[in-house]
Amino acid sequence: MDTERLHLRPHQPGDAGWLYRLYSNPEVARYLLDEPWTAELTARRLAERLSRTDLDGEEGALALVVEYERTPVGDVQLWFTDRARRVAEIGWVLDPAHGGRGLATEAVGAVLALAFEHAQLHRVVAMMDARNTPSARLARRVGMSQEAHLRQAWWSKGEWNDTLIFAMLAADRTG
């Protein structure tokens, strides 16, 4: 799938190197559920991503590499949380070296278009650590609405964390 500046594609076995470099960066991992990735965790997470090739396939999930000028710069994932009712969750990561130019906005916007216009989803949710301001700004920029601020609802990395819930409905796009 192509956007103005980006190419989005499924993962390949050769993606381990850049995934490891990106996800082992403590700055990137700070608000993610995983600790910074080790080589072993990279192999496991890549194996998961390799099977996430079709939202309506066996895994009920789609994991896409975001390429800018033929270089992988991040990934976006979409997975069913309620397949029967066509409700999914979305997650995103962009290499900070490529941040601040709207590339994540462009990639996530394209995946949301795919989710609603192609896959006919009813609702897409994004959940994030409430301290993750860049992620919340991204959710707002792509048109998602903040629905909740859950206080100390998630225990992660040795402390209670607040969680923000953003969502978009199919009806939000049609007006």
Ligand SMILES: CC(C)(COP(=O)(O)OP(=O)(O)OC[C@H]1O[C@@H](n2cnc3c(N)ncnc32)[C@H](O)[C@@H]1OP(=O)(O)O)[C@@H](O)C(=O)NCCC(=O)NCCS
């Ligand atoms: C969340 C994350 C993807 C946001 O990255 P980002 O660089 O802020 O997002 P974008 O690539 O869309 O760039 C947006 C910024 O570029 C600016 N920008 C420049 N040109 C732009 C354009 N053409 N379109 C949109 N924004 C543009 C925007 O104003 C914005 O800057 P601002 O936030 O200072 O206002 C990134 O911080 C990240 O990967 N973090 C680590 C992983 C993580 O926490 N993931 C989320 C887990 S819930």
